[in-house]
Amino acid sequence: xxxxxxxxxxxxxxxxxxxxxxxxxxxxxxxxxxxxxxxxxxxxxxxxxxxxxxxxxxxxxxxxxxxxxxxxxxxxxxxxxxxxxxxxxxxxxxxxxxxxxxxxxxxxxxxxxxxxxxxxxxxxxxxxxxxxxxxxxxxxxxxxxxxxxxxxxxxxxxxxxxxxxxxxxxxxxxxxxxxxxxxxxxxxxxxxxxxxxxxxxxxxxxxxxxxxxxxxxxxxxxxxxxxxxxxxxxxxxxxxxxxxxxxxxxxxxxxxxxxxxxxxxxxxxxxxxxxxxxxxxxxxxxxxxxxxxxxxxxxxxxxxxxxxxxxxxxxxxxxxxxxxxxx
Amino acid sequence: xxxxxxxxxxxxxxxxxxxxxxxxxxxxxxxxxxxxxxxxxxxxxxxxxxxxxxxxxxxxxxxxxxxxxxxxxxxxxxxxxxxxxxxxxxxxxxxxxxxxxxxxxxxxxxxxxxxxxxxxxxxxxxxxxxxxxxxxxxxxxxxxxxxxxxxxxxxxxxxxxxxxxxxxxxxxxxxxxxxxxxxxxxxxxxxxxxxxxxxxxxxxxxxxxxxxxxxxxxxxxxxxxxxxxxxxxxxxxxxxxxxxxxxxxxxxxxxxxxxxxxxxxxxxxxxxxxxxxxxxxxxxxxxxxxxxxxxxxxxxxxxxxxxxxxxxxxxxxxxxxxxxxxxxxxxxxxxxxxxxxxxxxxxxxxxxxxxxxxxxxxxxxxxxxxxxxxxxxxxxxxxxxxxxxxxxxxxxxxxxxxxxxxxxxxxxxxxxxxxxxxxxxxxxxxxxxxxxxxxxxxxxxxxxxxxxxxxxxxxxxxxxxxxxxxxxxxxxxxxxxxxxxxxxxxxxxxxxxxxxxxxxxxxxxxxxxxxxxxxxxxxxxxxxxxxx
Numbered sequence: 001x002x003x004x005x006x007x008x009x010x011x012x013x014x015x016x017x018x019x020x021x022x023x024x025x026x027x028x029x030x031x032x033x034x035x036x037x038x039x040x041x042x043x044x045x046x047x048x049x050x051x052x053x054x055x056x057x058x059x060x061x062x063x064x065x066x067x068x069x070x071x072x073x074x075x076x077x078x079x080x081x082x083x084x085x086x087x088x089x090x091x092x093x094x095x096x097x098x099x100x101x102x103x104x105x106x107x108x109x110x111x112x113x114x115x116x117x118x119x120x121x122x123x124x125x126x127x128x129x130x131x132x133x134x135x136x137x138x139x140x141x142x143x144x145x146x147x148x149x150x151x152x153x154x155x156x157x158x159x160x161x162x163x164x165x166x167x168x169x170x171x172x173x174x175x176x177x178x179x180x181x182x183x184x185x186x187x188x189x190x191x192x193x194x195x196x197x198x199x200x201x202x203x204x205x206x207x208x209x210x211x212x213x214x215x216x217x218x219x220x221x222x223x224x225x226x227x228x229x230x231x232x233x234x235x236x237x238x239x240x241x242x243x244x245x246x247x248x249x250x251x252x253x254x255x256x257x258x259x260x261x262x263x264x265x266x267x268x269x270x271x272x273x274x275x276x277x278x279x280x281x282x283x284x285x286x287x288x289x290x291x292x293x294x295x296x297x298x299x300x301x302x303x304x305x306x307x308x309x310x311x312x313x314x315x316x317x318x319x320x321x322x323x324x325x326x327x
Numbered sequence: 328x329x330x331x332x333x334x335x336x337x338x339x340x341x342x343x344x345x346x347x348x349x350x351x352x353x354x355x356x357x358x359x360x361x362x363x364x365x366x367x368x369x370x371x372x373x374x375x376x377x378x379x380x381x382x383x384x385x386x387x388x389x390x391x392x393x394x395x396x397x398x399x400x401x402x403x404x405x406x407x408x409x410x411x412x413x414x415x416x417x418x419x420x421x422x423x424x425x426x427x428x429x430x431x432x433x434x435x436x437x438x439x440x441x442x443x444x445x446x447x448x449x450x451x452x453x454x455x456x457x458x459x460x461x462x463x464x465x466x467x468x469x470x471x472x473x474x475x476x477x478x479x480x481x482x483x484x485x486x487x488x489x490x491x492x493x494x495x496x497x498x499x500x501x502x503x504x505x506x507x508x509x510x511x512x513x514x515x516x517x518x519x520x521x522x523x524x525x526x527x528x529x530x531x532x533x534x535x536x537x538x539x540x541x542x543x544x545x546x547x548x549x550x551x552x553x554x555x556x557x558x559x560x561x562x563x564x565x566x567x568x569x570x571x572x573x574x575x576x577x578x579x580x581x582x583x584x585x586x587x588x589x590x591x592x593x594x595x596x597x598x599x600x601x602x603x604x605x606x607x608x609x610x611x612x613x614x615x616x617x618x619x620x621x622x623x624x625x626x627x628x629x630x631x632x633x634x635x636x637x638x639x640x641x642x643x644x645x646x647x648x649x650x651x652x653x654x655x656x657x658x659x660x661x662x663x664x665x666x667x668x669x670x671x672x673x674x675x676x677x678x679x680x681x682x683x684x685x686x687x688x689x690x691x692x693x694x695x696x697x698x699x700x701x702x703x704x705x706x707x708x709x710x711x712x713x714x715x716x717x718x719x720x721x722x723x724x725x726x727x728x729x730x731x732x733x734x735x736x737x738x739x740x741x742x743x744x745x746x747x748x749x750x751x752x753x754x755x756x757x758x759x760x761x762x763x764x765x766x767x768x769x770x771x772x773x774x775x776x777x778x779x780x781x782x783x784x785x786x787x788x789x790x791x792x793x794x795x796x797x798x799x800x801x802x803x804x805x806x807x808x809x810x811x812x813x814x815x816x817x818x819x820x821x822x823x824x825x826x827x828x829x830x831x832x833x834x835x836x837x838x839x840x841x842x843x844x845x846x847x848x849x850x851x852x853x854x855x856x857x858x859x
Contacts, residue, residue, distance in 0.1 A: 014785045021778045025771060032767040036814045044762050101746075108759065234360025234675045236488045236497055241360075242678050262678040263685065263755045274757045292757050300759050304746050311739045 011070075012077045020074065024067045027053075031064070042178075049109075072102045093310030097303045104299020112294035115218060116276070119226035119245070119287050126223045128291050130216040136191055139210040144194035148177040150187040175201055222251035222269065229287045231278060243278055245287040260289065272297065347518050348387040350530045352556070355537050355549055357488035357497040360675040362545050365390070366556040367671070368487070372474070375669035376467045377426075378407040380562055395515050396476035401429045406467050408432070412457040413464055429471045436468050478515050492536040507533075544613060551610040552673075560604035561625070561667055565660040567597030568632075572653045579646050591639055594653075598632050601660070605629055612673050614683050617690040619674075620812065621666040623697075628659040630698040631705075648709050655705055662830075685751045693744025693769065697808060699737035700772060704801040706730065710794055711845040727790050730797060731783070738776040745769040764814045768807030775803045798842060805834055 010016065031047030038046075047053060050063030062070075075095045082088045115128035134147055153175040175190055189204035191213045202213045224247055231243040244261035249268060260266045266273040272292050279286040352366035369390030374380070384403070392400040404426040408414060414421050417435035436443070443465050446458050454462075478500065488497035489511070493504040503511065510533050517526035538546055571594040577583050578590060605625060608616040616622050635652045638645065666672070680686070710726060748766065749759045760766060779796035782788050809831055 014781055018778055018781050018785060021774050021781070025774050025778065028767050028771055028774070031762065032764050032771075032811065032814070035764055040762065048762050105760065114757070235362075236357045236486065237360040237675075239360055239675060240678055241675070242681070263682045263751070265754055265757070272757065274755070276757075290757050297753065297759070300746060300750055300753065304743070304750070307746070308743065311735075315735065315739075 008077055008081075011074050012081055017071065017074045017078075020067050020071050023062055024064065024071075027061070027064050027067065030055075068102060068105075072099065075099050075102075090310050090314035093306055093313065097306035097310055100299055100306060101303040104296040104303065107296030107299070108294050112292060112296065115291040115293075117224065117289050117291060118279070119224065119229075119247070119289065121226055121229065121284055124223050124225040124250075126220050127217045128220055130218060131290075133216040134189065134191070134204070135212070135214055135216040137212040138193070140193075140195055142193045142195050143197070144192075146192050148175065148190045148192065150178050151175045151190050152178045153188075220269075220271065222249055224249055224273075224289075226287055227257065229278065229285050231280075231285060243275065243287075245275055245289065247273075270295075345385075345388050346523055347526060348385065348391055350527065350534075351391050352387045353534060353549075353553055355490060355534075355541070355545075357490070358486070359671060361671070361673065362541070362549060363673075364549055364553040364556065367552055370556060371669055371671055372470050373405070376407070376470060377405050378668070380664060380668060390474070391518070393471065394474050394477040395519060396479055401471070401475070404428045404431070406432065406464070408464055410457065410460045413460050416461065417464075429468065432464065433468060433471075436465060478511065490537045490540065492540050495540055548611045548613070551607050555604070555607040555611060558600070558603070560600045560607065561660070561664050564597045564600035564604065565657070565664050567593055567600060568653065568657040568660050571597060572650075572657045575646075575650050575653050579650050594635065594639065598636060601625075601629055601632060608673065614676070614681075615686045615691060617694055618676060618680060618686055619672065620809075621663055621670075621672045623690070623694055623808075624659055624663045624666065627694055627698045627701065628656055628663065630695070631659070631701060632656050634702060645709070647712055648705070651705050651708055655701070679755045685747075685754075689744060689747040689751050692740055692747055696737055696740030696742075696744050696772075697804060699733060699740055700776075700800060700804045703730065703733045703737055703797055704804065706733070707794055707797045707801075708841065711798070711841070715845040715848070727793070730794065731780075734776060734780055734797065738773065738780065741769060741776065742773045745773055764811040768811035772800070772803050772807050775800055795842075795846075798838070801838055802835060805831060 027047050031043050034043045034047065048064035051066040053061050053063045055061055075098055079092050079095055079099070082092060113133075114131040116131055117125060117128045119125065132149075134149075136145065136147070175192075191202045191204075193200050193202065202211065204213060204215065206213050226245055227248050228246040229243070230246070232241045233239060234241045242261065244259060246257060246259055247266075248255060248257050251269070258266050258268070260273050260275045262275055265275075270293060272294065274290045274292070275287070276290040277288040279288065352364055352369070354365040355362055356365055356368060357363075358368055366387050370386045373386035373389055384405075389400060389403075389405065404422070404424075406427045406429065407425055408417075408419075408427055409425045411421075416439065417432055419427060419431055419435055439461075443461065446454055446462055451459075480501075487500075489500050489503060489507075490496075491498050491503050491507050493507055500508075500511070510529055514526060514529050514533065517523075517529065538549070541549070571590055574586050574590040574593065578586050605616050608622065608625075612618070617626050631652065635649060635656065638648060638652075675681075707730070710730070745766070748769070752761065752766075753759045775796070779793060779800065782796060783790070783793050809827055813828060813831070
C-alpha cells in the first residue's frame with residue numbers, strides 16, 4: 001500500500017508531467033526529421049508506436065507509447081486527487097478531455113481495421129478486402145510460416161536462361177522485412193514457408209490449387225452497389241475538381257441510395273466509407289472506396305467538445321479578464 | 328510633400344502601361360483550370376524571367392510584344408542570371424546588372440541542349456544547385472520560345488485556352504472557330520498598325536461576347552483579379568510598410584516625434600492595401616484566403632498589422648512595440664511578395680482541400696493560433712528589451728499576467744485548430760492522426776505551450792524562466808510554419824517549399840543573438856532580475 005501511495009504521489013507531480021512532455025517534444029522532433037530519410041510508417045513504428053528507443057544505438061530513451069501511458073496515468077491521478085475541488089473544474093475538464101483523446105487513440109490503434117473495395121458501375125459486392133490482414137491457405141504440411149507485410153529483396157544468383165521457372169523465389173532472392181509504406185500498393189508482402197526443410201518465398205497474390213496467399217476478404221452484412229461514379233475535371237486540365245460515388249446499400253429488404261465524396265464519408269452500420277480514388281479505363285471508371293471499422297472515431301469529437309467547454313470556463317469564469325488585459 | 332509625391336509615383340507606376348495593353352490585360356484566358364485575365368499570366372511569366380519586382384517595363388506590354396512577334400523584345404535585357412557558373416558555361420559576357428536578352432543566351436542554350444536534356448531526365452535530388460540554376464535559365468528561355476509570335480504560329484503547344492463564344496467552350500488558340508479567330512487576328516493586326524480606334528471597337532466586341540457567355544461568379548472573379556493585378560496590392564503594401572518602418576526608426580532613434588502623424592498615415596495606407604489584397608483574393612477564389620502557405624503568411628501578417636493599428640489608435644504608443652511589430656510585418660510582407668513573384672498563388676485546389684467549411688474552421692483557427700504565438704513572440708522581445716533597460720517599474724506583474732493570458736489563448740487556438748485538422752483528416756483520409764510532419768509541427772507548438780504553462784506551476788522555476796520558454800516558442804512556430812515544409816514529405820504537399828533554409832537559419836540565429844545580447848549581457852552586469 002505504501003508503495004502504491006508513493007507511486008501515486010510520484011505521478012501526481014507536475015514536474016513528472018513536464019518531463020514527460022519534454023521527452024515527447026524530443027521524440028516528435030526527431031521522429032519528424034527522420035521522415036526525410038525513412039518512410040512515415042517506419043518513423044511511426046520506431047518513435048511513436050514504441051515503448052523504448054535507442055538514440056545512436058547507445059542512449060535509451062522512452063518511446064512515444066510509454067510517454068503517453070505515463071501522461072495518461074499522471075492525468076488520471078490528478079483528476080482523482082482534485083476531484084472535489086470545484087475551483088479546479090476547468091482544469092479537470094481539460095485534463096479529462098485529454099484522457100478521452102488518449103483512450104480514443106488507444107482504441108483506434110488497437111482495434112481499428114481498414115478495408116478497401118473496388119466497384120465498377122452497377123457492380124454489387126458484399127466482400128471487402130483488408131488492407132492489413134492476410135489469408136494463407138495450403139494443402140501441404142508445412143513446418144513453419146512467417147508473413148512479411150513489406151519486404152525488400154536482393155538478387156542471390158542470376159537466373160539462367162535454360163533454367164525452368166519456379167514459384168519458389170528463395171533460390172534466387174534474399175528477402176528482408178522492412179516497415180510498411182504509407183501507400184498500400186507500394187508494399188510487397190511475402191510469406192516464407194518451410195516445407196521438407198526447404199524455405200519457400202511466396203509473394204502476395206499467389207493463387208494455385210494447393211497454395212494461396214492473398215489479402216483477407218471480409219463479408220459485410222449488406223450489399224453495396226455502385227450506381228454511378230461522377231468525376232469532374234478542372235476545365236482544360238486533367239486535374240480532378242471533384243469525384244463522387246452514388247451507391248445503393250441493400251440491407252435485407254431495405255434499399256437506400258447514398259452519396260460518398262471527398263470530405264463527405266458515409267457512416268453505416270459501424271463502417272465508414274471514404275471516397276479514396278478511382279481507376280480510369282477506356283470503357284469505364286472504377287471507384288475505390290476505403291472502409292474503416294473504428295470504434296474510436298467519435299472520441300476526437302468528444303474531446304473537442306470537452307476541451308472547448310473546459311477552456312471557456314477557464315477563460316471566462318476562473319480568470320478575471322480585466323486583470324490580464326492590461327496592455 | 329516629397330513623401331506624398333513618392334507615394335503617388337509608387338501607386339501609379341503599376342497603373343501605367345500602353346493604351347493597347349490597357350485592353351489586353353483584361354482579356355480572359357483559361358490556364359491551369361482557372362479563368363483569369365491575361366495580366367495575371369503575363370506577370371507570372373515576366374517575373375519568372377526577371378526575378379525582380381522592380382520591373383523595368385510593364386509585364387503586359389512585354390507579353391503582348393512577345394506574343395505578337397515584336398523582334399525588339401528578344402534584344403531587351405530582361406532575363407536575370409546571377410550565377411557565375413552559368414555565365415561561364417553559357418560563355419556569355421557578364422553584365423553588371425545581371426540582366427541578359429533572349430538573343431544573348433539562346434545560342435548558348437542550344438549548344439548545351441544535350442546536357443540540359445540529360446539534367447531534365449535526372450531525379451531532382453541528384454542534381455546540384457548549379458545544375459538547378461541552369462535548368463531554371465532553360466525554363467526562362469522556354470517561355471520566350473513558347474510565346475514568341477504565339478498568336479501567329481500555326482501550332483501553339485502551350486496549355487493556354489481562349490474562349491470560343493460560337494462553340495461556347497475554351498479551346499487552344501489555333502482551334503478557335505474561324506469567325507472568332509478572325510476577330511483575334513484583326514485585333515492583333517490593328518495593334519501592330521497602331522490603329523487604336525478599330526482595335527478598341529473589335530476588342531470591346533470580343534470582350535462583350537466572351538463575358539456575356541461566362542458565369543456570373545467567373546465575371547466577378549475576372550474583374551476582381553484584373554483590379555488586384557492593376558493596383559498590385561502586395562507590392563504597394565510592402566513598400567508602404569517599409570516606408571513606415573523607416574519613419575518609425577527615425578522617430579524612435581532620433582526622437583522626431585513630429586513625424587508620428589505621417590507614420591500613421593503611411594501605415595494606414597499600407598494596411599488598406601494589405602486588407603484589400605485579402606478581400607480581393609476572397610472575391611477572386613470564393614474561398615477563405617488561407618488555402619496555401621503564401622496566403623497563410625498574408626493572413627497572419629494582416630492580423631498582426633491589426634494589432635499595430637489597435638496600439639496606434641486606441642492605446643498609448645509603445646515605441647519599441649510598434650518598431651518591432653513594424654519590422655516583423657515588413658519582413659513578412661517581403662516574404663509573401665517573394666512567394667508570389669512569378670507564381671500563380673490562386674491555383675485550383677485538390678478535391679480534398681476544396682472545402683470552404685474546413686478551410687474556414689480549421690485553417691482560420693490554427694492561423695489565429697499562430698498569430699497569437701507570434702504576438703506573444705514579439706511581446707517577449709519587447710519584454711527582454713525593457714528588462715535590459717530596467718524600464719519595467721510597475722509593468723512587471725501585469726506584463727506577466729498578459730503573457731500568461733496570451734499563452735493560454737494561443738494554446739486554445741493552436742490545440743483546437745490541430746484537433747479540427749485531425750477531424751478534417753478523419754473525414755477525408757479516414758484517419759485522425761498520422762504523425763505527418765505538418766501535424767507534428769502543430770503538435771510541437773501545443774506541447775511546448777503546455778510545457779510552458781505547467782512549468783509556471785512547478786516550484787523549480789520562476790516567471791523569468793517562463794518568459795524564456797515563451798521566447799523559445801518563436802523557434803517552434805518557425806519550425807511548424809515553415810520548417811516542416813522543407814522536409815517535402817507527407818500528405819500536406821500543398822505547403823512544400825524549397826530554398827528557405829537560409830531564412831529559417833537566419834531567424835534562429837537572430838533569436839539566439841537577441842537572447843544573448845539582452846539576457847546574457849544583463850547577467851554579466853550582475854543586475855538582479857526581479858522575482859515574482
